[in-house]
Ligand SMILES: Nc1ncnc2c1ncn2[C@@H]1O[C@H](COP(=O)(O)OP(=O)(O)OP(=O)(O)O)[C@@H](O)[C@H]1O
């Protein structure tokens with residue numbers, strides 16, 4: 358399957374030659390001897406949204422952590438050509454004592470941006486994720502979905518070129534999750550970041566991505582990649598098409614084979 | 619609240635059971651720790667009636683104890699001076715002979731002063747110690763065992779030494795107080811500083827935040843709820859420490875502890891009872907006040923469910 362996804366970022370296609378993420382033969386062996394990844398090749402270009410699926414414990418989070426710089430690959434080369442990286446964790450990681458506004462300002466604050474700029478950026482980001490009016494709310498006064506939105510907004514203030522997501526919607530109910538999927542796609546189209554996304558839901562993977570990468574069980578290797586041909590932004594109704602169902606089936610098959618092998 | 623409830627304080631921090639006990643106590647004395655999520659969906663009226671309902675059982679117990687007290691006094695017959703009746707305690711010790719109620723109050727105030735100073739010193743020292751331990755692993759490795767040991771040393775064994783070194787006056791009382799109140803501050807602060815989630819730490823790490831920034835913007839605020847639990851516990855212990863200090867270091871104005879000894883010697887049992895009740899109320903008051911301060915400081919954002 359070699360259909361290239363239509364890029365939403367036609368304007369930046371000029372500096373397309375160098376991928377944002379370029380992993381060559383990356384392996385990860387932890388000091389305690391656990392081998393989490395072996396021989397992983399993966400690239401993420403501008404305009405791509407790549408989702409990684411794989412059995413639990415195969416090293417998906419490790420992959421993202423290497424891309425973000427939180428972890429150093431023990432073998433191979435892991436090149437990331439931007440330092441504007443957004444990282445969204447599985448839990449929203451909001452600071453309980455800060456309201457939404459001040460949580461969203463946090464990253465700019467840590468980067469010593471002037472106060473006025475911080476405030477403005479946070480306001481814009483809060484707008485983008487639809488949390489306007491909740492600026493003064495404390496995390497404990499937010500639903501799970503709203504917390505995740507605040508977490509997204511916080512990373513958006515960095516104007517990320519690369520956005521890393523580690524199972525961000527795993528704890529949400531189906532409806533909230535689908536709504537956030539659509540909002541994420543809107544952001545992806547509008548803000549023009551490249552995405553690397555991890556999920557256990559195959560249909561979420563197919564719906565969100567321009568490419569789905571399937572990993573095998575530990576030590577994680579990439580067993581297959583599927584280009585997803587649907588145009589961006591996605592029409593929610595594609596979920597009910599035969600083509601979508603077929604892709605979901607193919608990915609699930611690959612996942613199961615990787616699990617056994 | 620007594621020393622027995624608070625003393626088993628070895629280990630990293632307050633256990634859930636202790637927390638629960640304290641919360642029950644807090645509820646009993648009127649600072650009901652209602653989960654805010656529930657609070658949000660109850661109306662003012664419901665809250666009041668809930669408060670009344672929460673207050674009723676302790677009031678009932680109080681009345682039972684009062685009745686039992688009178689009962690014991692009656693049963694003792696000729697030896698009933700050993701357990702003077704509550705009304706005797708009030709009439710003889712507090713409003714009776716001139717100046718006696720005042721003397722008890724003055725001693726109580728002095729003891730309270732020692733307890734507050736001791737608590738303040740224990741808090742500053744304890745927080746500093748815990749912050750240093752959280753920042754330097756070697757410091758934790760080399761000094762934390764001594765924090766635990768400090769908790770295990772019977773303070774009474776050190777009393778002679780403290781007297782020899784620091785004299786038998788106020789300073790010595792304060793030192794005893796600090797030694798007794800220190801450990802919960804250290805343990806709870808350290809626990810709080812180290813309880814920050816890994817992902818939150820990494821959020822800061824990704825922005826290359828300095829250690830100091832992580833401490834001031836993440837670890838310390840996250841530790842505040844534990845610090846206040848420590849403060850509340852230490853507040854109770856500080857009163858115990860101050861009274862213990864009164865017993866042994868009696869030079870200068872007498873504290874409530876030495877006053878109790880005097881009353882015991884003079885067989886002034888109504889006065890002794892009044893002093894004991896006063897000291898107990900002081901402990902409860904300290905616990906209540908510092909519990910309230912904690913609630914005001916972090917109650918707005920702290921969500922115990924998480
Ligand atoms: N710091 C570490 N030291 C040792 N082993 C680790 C470390 N971090 C992760 N591992 C191990 O590496 C393997 C891969 O972990 P990772 O978190 O990347 O898996 P995952 O694919 O994200 O799993 P899940 O789907 O459950 O989130 C696991 O077996 C894990 O126990």
Ligand SMILES: [Mg+2]
Pocket residue numbers: 417418419523
């Ligand atoms: Mg993971």
